[in-house]
Amino acid sequence: MIPEIGHYALILAFVLSVIQGVVPLLGNATGADRVMAVARSAIRAQWLMMAVAFGVLTYAFIANDFSVRYVAANSNTALPLIYRISAVWGAHEGSLLLWAFILTSWALAVSHFSRRIPDRVVARVLSIMGLVGAGFMSFMLFTSNPFARQFPVPAEGRSLNPLLQDPGLAIHPPMLYMGYVGFSVAFAFAIAAMAGGKLDAAWARWARPWTNIAWVFLTFGIALGSWWAYYELGWGGWWFWDPVENASLMPWLVGTALIHSLAVTEKRGAFKAWTLLLAVFAFSLSLLGTFLVRSGVLTSVHAFASDPGRGMFILFFLIAVVGSSLTLFAWRAPKLRSTGRFELTSRETGLLINNVILVVMCVTVLLGTLFPLITEALAMGKYSVGPPFFNAVMVPLSVPLFIVMGFGLLLRWKRDTAQRLMKQSALVLIASLLIAVILPLVWAPSFEPLMALGLLMASWVALTALMWVLRQGKSPFKQPLANWGAMIAHVGMAMTITGITLVSVFNSEKDIRLEPGQSYELAGYEFRFDGVDTVQGPNYVAQRGSIFALLDGREVAEMHPEKRNYGPGQMPMTEAGIDAGLFRDLFVALGEDLGDGAWSLRVYHKPFLRWIWLGAILMGVGGLMAALDKRYRKLAARDALQLNAQVQQA
Amino acid sequence: MMKYFLPLGGFILLCALLFFGLGNDPKKVPSPFIGKPAPAFELPRLYADGETLSPADMQGKVWLLNVWASWCVSCRAEHAVITKLIGDTGIDIVGLNYKDTDDEAKRWLTQFGNPYYAIAVDAEGRTGIDWGVYGVPETFVIDKKGTIRLKHIGPVTVDDLKTELIPLIETLRGESA
Numbered sequence: 001m002i003p004e005i006g007h008y009a010l011i012l013a014f015v016l017s018v019i020q021g022v023v024p025l026l027g028n029a030t031g032a033d034r035v036m037a038v039a040r041s042a043i044r045a046q047w048l049m050m051a052v053a054f055g056v057l058t059y060a061f062i063a064n065d066f067s068v069r070y071v072a073a074n075s076n077t078a079l080p081l082i083y084r085i086s087a088v089w090g091a092h093e094g095s096l097l098l099w100a101f102i103l104t105s106w107a108l109a110v111s112h113f114s115r116r117i118p119d120r121v122v123a124r125v126l127s128i129m130g131l132v133g134a135g136f137m138s139f140m141l142f143t144s145n146p147f148a149r150q151f152p153v154p155a156e157g158r159s160l161n162p163l164l165q166d167p168g169l170a171i172h173p174p175m176l177y178m179g180y181v182g183f184s185v186a187f188a189f190a191i192a193a194m195a196g197g198k199l200d201a202a203w204a205r206w207a208r209p210w211t212n213i214a215w216v217f218l219t220f221g222i223a224l225g226s227w228w229a230y231y232e233l234g235w236g237g238w239w240f241w242d243p244v245e246n247a248s249l250m251p252w253l254v255g256t257a258l259i260h261s262l263a264v265t266e267k268r269g270a271f272k273a274w275t276l277l278l279a280v281f282a283f284s285l286s287l288l289g290t291f292l293v294r295s296g297v298l299t300s301v302h303a304f305a306s307d308p309g310r311g312m313f314i315l316f317f318l319i320a321v322v323g324s325s326l327t328l329f330a331w332r333a334p335k336l337r338s339t340g341r342f343e344l345t346s347r348e349t350g351l352l353i354n355n356v357i358l359v360v361m362c363v364t365v366l367l368g369t370l371f372p373l374i375t376e377a378l379a380m381g382k383y384s385v386g387p388p389f390f391n392a393v394m395v396p397l398s399v400p401l402f403i404v405m406g407f408g409l410l411l412r413w414k415r416d417t418a419q420r421l422m423k424q425s426a427l428v429l430i431a432s433l434l435i436a437v438i439l440p441l442v443w444a445p446s447f448e449p450l451m452a453l454g455l456l457m458a459s460w461v462a463l464t465a466l467m468w469v470l471r472q473g474k475s476p477f478k479q480p481l482a483n484w485g486a487m488i489a490h491v492g493m494a495m496t497i498t499g500i501t502l503v504s505v506f507n508s509e510k511d512i513r514l515e516p517g518q519s520y521e522l523a524g525y526e527f528r529f530d531g532v533d534t535v536q537g538p539n540y541v542a543q544r545g546s547i548f549a550l551l552d553g554r555e556v557a558e559m560h561p562e563k564r565n566y567g568p569g570q571m572p573m574t575e576a577g578i579d580a581g582l583f584r585d586l587f588v589a590l591g592e593d594l595g596d597g598a599w600s601l602r603v604y605h606k607p608f609l610r611w612i613w614l615g616a617i618l619m620g621v622g623g624l625m626a627a628l629d630k631r632y633r634k635l636a637a638r639d640a641l642q643l644n645a646q647v648q649q650a
Numbered sequence: 651m652m653k654y655f656l657p658l659g660g661f662i663l664l665c666a667l668l669f670f671g672l673g674n675d676p677k678k679v680p681s682p683f684i685g686k687p688a689p690a691f692e693l694p695r696l697y698a699d700g701e702t703l704s705p706a707d708m709q710g711k712v713w714l715l716n717v718w719a720s721w722c723v724s725c726r727a728e729h730a731v732i733t734k735l736i737g738d739t740g741i742d743i744v745g746l747n748y749k750d751t752d753d754e755a756k757r758w759l760t761q762f763g764n765p766y767y768a769i770a771v772d773a774e775g776r777t778g779i780d781w782g783v784y785g786v787p788e789t790f791v792i793d794k795k796g797t798i799r800l801k802h803i804g805p806v807t808v809d810d811l812k813t814e815l816i817p818l819i820e821t822l823r824g825e826s827a
Contacts, residue, residue, distance in 0.1 A: 280657075315669060315672060330655045330657075373667055373670070386721060589761065592763040
């Protein structure tokens with residue numbers, strides 16, 4: 001009975017989302033305030049229904065209700081409680097439910113925190129989000145119902161993919177979805193502005209904090225995924241250019257361009273058409289990511305069970321959403337006049353250059369990801385491009401990106417001079433060059449040009465950000481939160497650059513055969529192997545190795561890599577032994593039993609690896625601070641007053 | 651004026667491509683090689699300097715050709731399944747090490763284990779072309795007469811073993827040579 005309540009709630013939520021999508025638009029057309037007000041009530045009721053549906057599915061997992069097909073296919077009684085809960089979004093149907101639930105949650109948040117925004121705008125925004133939600137809910141109800149029952153009821157459910165039994169992965173998809181779906185807010189504001197035909201800077205101001213928060217979630221989500229791949233897959237890498245990883249990177253690149261472009265539109269009234277386009281693209285790429293993961297068009301290690309029928313549905317949905325948005329854009333954009341004029345040497349130019357580079361990067365990733373499809377369509381056979389392609393294109397693109405990233409902050413809006421810019425940046429440039437040359441000479445085992453380049457970029461990005469805050473003419477502590485946010489996010493990027501550079505240049509790894517008691521030296525560390533034991537986990541049996549790392553004869557780390565066997569029909573999993581540190585990671589993966597107690601092992605020394613993710617955390621914190629700046633609330637109130645005054649005059 | 655239609659145009663192209671992709675299930679590309687004799691090759695063997703391997707050496711038994719490479723991410727995921735398949739059926743699987751270097755391939759096998767009956771080195775990828783290899787990994791099932799009976803594109807999963815490979819291997823083993 002309980003699963004039917006969930007199913008029923010989902011149907012009601014679907015009906016409510018259609019009401020939310022259609023009725024406020026009618027109100028908008030006729031100017032009837034009371035009709036538009038339906039939007040706010042509809043979203044509250046819809047959120048409640050989605051919460052019930054999501055709660056019911058979670059309950060079915062907790063209570064091991066195997067009469068629900070989705071539960072039986074993705075959980076079993078031996079699964080620990082936390083993974084039974086995270087199994088709710090572990091596969092296709094449930095992750096869609098989470099997607100739709102998060103969408104309604106964003107819409108509820110917009111309706112709640114937008115009391116100062118004119119009702120007509122909110123009604124339009126909520127109606128667009130309602131239509132997107134209706135699309136996703138009908139997708140679920142017609143092709144992927146998570147509440148479908150099966151009879152006879154199996155006594156035991158199937159095991160969850162052991163790869164997914166991990167705390168990092170339990171929160172990775174929700175984070176990522178918060179980011180993907182969060183871009184729907186900027187999208188809805190952009191469409192609402194285009195549909196309303198009143199394209200001043202106000203929509204950008206309203207959309208900015210929401211876009212920042214979505215970007216923060218996406219940043220955290222990608223970093224979590226990268227961290228998970230590093231420690232769980234046992235391959236020692238942190239990014240694989242896998243189609244699904246690329247699917248999350250593309251909206252991030254465009255989202256990064258969008259948060260900067262929104263700033264220009266809001267503050268200077270320039271880039272109007274460009275910003276609208278980016279807002280449409282950021283969300284479209286999130287939808288495209290969903291399509292690529294679920295349609296089975298591309299093969300990937302992450303791919304959900306593929307189904308061409310579902311793929312067709314998402315493709316039509318994509319065409320409806322993105323096609324109509326871009327048609328609206330083509331119709332409205334020619335009428336846009338950017339009011340903010342700027343000269344060649346100005347912050348606007350800097351931001352424009354970086355916007356273009358970010359979009360080119362995104363297109364590169366898109367082409368690389370779809371390359372097998374393209375060559376096949378041109379009847380050239382199916383070829384894939386791998387990491388060499390992506391690295392060869394992305395690294396050279398990132399150098400000008402980082403150079404302009406530093407100059408952009410130091411430049412003034414509207415008009416600046418090359419002389420002033422040189423004066424501003426000379427000190428930072430000299431300091432960065434010194435760091436890039438001296439640090440490798442002092443610390444690194446050998447002078448690597450790539451390391452010098454990476455450190456130059458990192459220190460340039462970090463120091464320009466610090467310099468910018470110091471030269472604001474105000475004590476840093478009296479400056480708005482947004483300045484702090486920008487500074488911290490830029491420093492975070494610098495940390496990530498440092499991490500990527502150093503781990504790429506100085507990573508050392510070795511495959512070795514060790515007998516118990518034997519040791520091997522790598523990058524100054526002595527790895528001693530103390531043999532392998534068999535241990536029993538909650539739902540697996542593992543062979544667990546013991547490795548001690550010694551530095552100058554002193555024991556500094558103890559690592560226990562495992563090979564886990566989850567029972568018949570399941571692939572065995574390797575669990576790496578990792579000793580994490582701020583300046584280096586030691587990583588040991590257990591290979592094969594070579595007999596007589598000897599094992600093959602793979603040992604890694606990865607300098608500064610953590611900086612990649614610490615930098616991402618700083619970027620996220622910076623983005624959050626920028627979103628929480630008081631300025632948006634003050635200005636939103638001012639805009640609302642102006643707009644209401646206009647309405648009363650008219 | 652026209653420039654504002656560019657994004658829409660690009661998107662339409664993209665959709666056409668995706669629509670085409672949907673029609674082509676990447677895992678079920680019909681191969682013109684099915685039912686034909688396995689293309690011949692004479693390739694050096696990994697771990698056995700100077701020795702070569704050819705399909706003729708496998709004549710008279712059911713065997714698999716698994717195309718893999720150390721640079722291929724999905725091969726790592728597939729590796730455990732291949733190992734399981736050998737454990738369950740005792741089938742002989744020849745690994746075709748595709749466009750790889752011997753050092754990298756050996757490192758990979760040291761880390762994950764070497765389940766293969768033998769490994770043929772196709773460094774240039776020429777044999778891959780003869781066999782119509784689209785990407786890595788791919789797996790071919792060859793019967794006792796040396797005819798290709800199945801081509802599986804992409805990583806073999808545990809489900810594929812149950813529904814496709816193991817039943818086929820059992821049928822083929824029942825056929826006469």
